[in-house]
Amino acid sequence: MTSATAAETASTSAAGAGALLPAQRATLDAIRVPRDERPVYGRDLAEAMRGDLEAELAGLTDDAREVDNRGLWISKRDLNGVFGCEAHHLADADIGFEWSVPIARGTVLHKAVELSIHSGLGPVDATDAAVERLVSGDENLGGFLAGCSPGERADLVANCVALLTRFSESFPRMPRSWRPTSEMKARVRLCGGTFVLSGKYDLTLGTPEPVGAQEAVGGGSRAGKVIIDLKTGSRTPTDPEDLRFYALIETLSVGVPPLGIGSFYVAESRIEHELVTPEVLASALRRTVDGIGRYIALASGAREPxxxxxxxxxxxxxxxxxxxxxxxxxxxxx
Known part of the structure; x- marks a missing residue:
């Protein structure tokens, strides 16, 4: 996925050796796009989108500074909150974030996936190592995990081992040539830092590559990155919108749209994948502007939730x- 033939070579060699399980092959086929079919974007795309976004947000800057003069940070969770039950969103904001076993399970799984990718550890060892590292290195989650009862911790570990086993059976092996990364943080500052779009990608594969003037007027870049959310729970209607928001952040921060976005439902061993197009990015931009307006109106008390x-x-x-x-x-x- 990162080079002209990375995914194709992996698929061909794996198929010849019979090394891919059916679910692994289905996942690979869903996210694989031959190099000559990947879109090439000009250098001015991201800057044009940034200009459009900042122009749309310009009328909200004064109200945003009244809500938070240090910069209004917007995440996918914030957008989902204002597009769902606004009263619930405000109630959660008043309470603040609290760790729970289901939420911790997702984070432990992400860390275990990272360790299994880069160190080759099996599900049991990767999960044990993930819990150990999180306890010693993450003050908030580490404190929660350390405070769990032996039964709660054992149940969490057992669930993560099962999920990681299922993941390894249904997601293709990721060679280093795919440049797999996990828990990648990304953010975009807009309007002089008045707004900050933030996200953290569960898993990315591939990378964009520059192209010459013969492929794009003035030069440009070929899309190559796939952003994947790992879902340990049930599907929600906002899953595709979450990823489109990530695609917008990626475009504005790196300057090149991702090739594709997908939600991988671990228990189902299935990925729902979408190719990123200018229309997808335009939809994400409109939803983000609308969501920020709603967020400010609720946070400032301008209207009832x-x-x-x-x-x-x-x-x-x-x-x-x-x-x-x-x-x-x-x-x-x-």
Whole structure:
């Protein structure tokens, strides 16, 4: 994926040796794009998108500074919050982030995947090493893991081993030529730092490559990176939007759109992949601008939050005092 023939060579050699399991081959086929079919972008694409985005946000800068004069940081979680139940979003913001076993499981799995890629450790050893490193090196998560009961910790480790085993059975082996990375942080400062778009990619494969003037007027770059979210839970309607937001961040920060984006559902052994196009990026840009406007309006108290009952009512901290939420839960029980 990183060079002209990396994925093709890997696929051909693996097929000849019978080394790919069916699920691994299906994943590889979904994300693989031959080099001559990968889009080439001119040098001015990212700057033009940045200009459009900053022009759209210019009218929100004063209100954004009133909300936070250090810079308004926007993540996929913030956007999902304002496009979902706004009352739930504000309630979560008041409580603040808290670790739980399901959330910690995802982070441990990501670290275990990283160790298995770069060190070749098996699922059990990679998971044990991931927990050990997180306990010693991450103050917040490390403290939570250290405070778990022996039963909770054993259950978490067992679940991660099972998920990593399933991942290794359904995701193709990643040679170094693919340049696999995990937990890659990315951010974009806009309007002089008034807005900061932030993200952290679970897994990336490949990299863009420069091309000469014969392939793009004035030169440019060929897309080559695939950004993947590893999903340990159920599907949600916002999964594709999360990745399109990441594609926007990647384009603005690196200057080249990613080749593709995908959610890999570990329990299903299946990836939902989408090629990145200018239309995908334009959609992500519009949603981001709209979401930032909604975020500011809610954070400043400019309007009352909307209540949108749904599955999140099951764990919403204000569901007991929410009429629409109680009605939805009652219908679910019936």
């Amino acid at each position: 909307r209540r949108s009952p749904g599955p999140a009512c099951r764990w919403c901290p204000i569901s007991s005092d929410c009429g629409p939420g109680q009605d939805w839960l009652a219908e679910l029980d019936d």
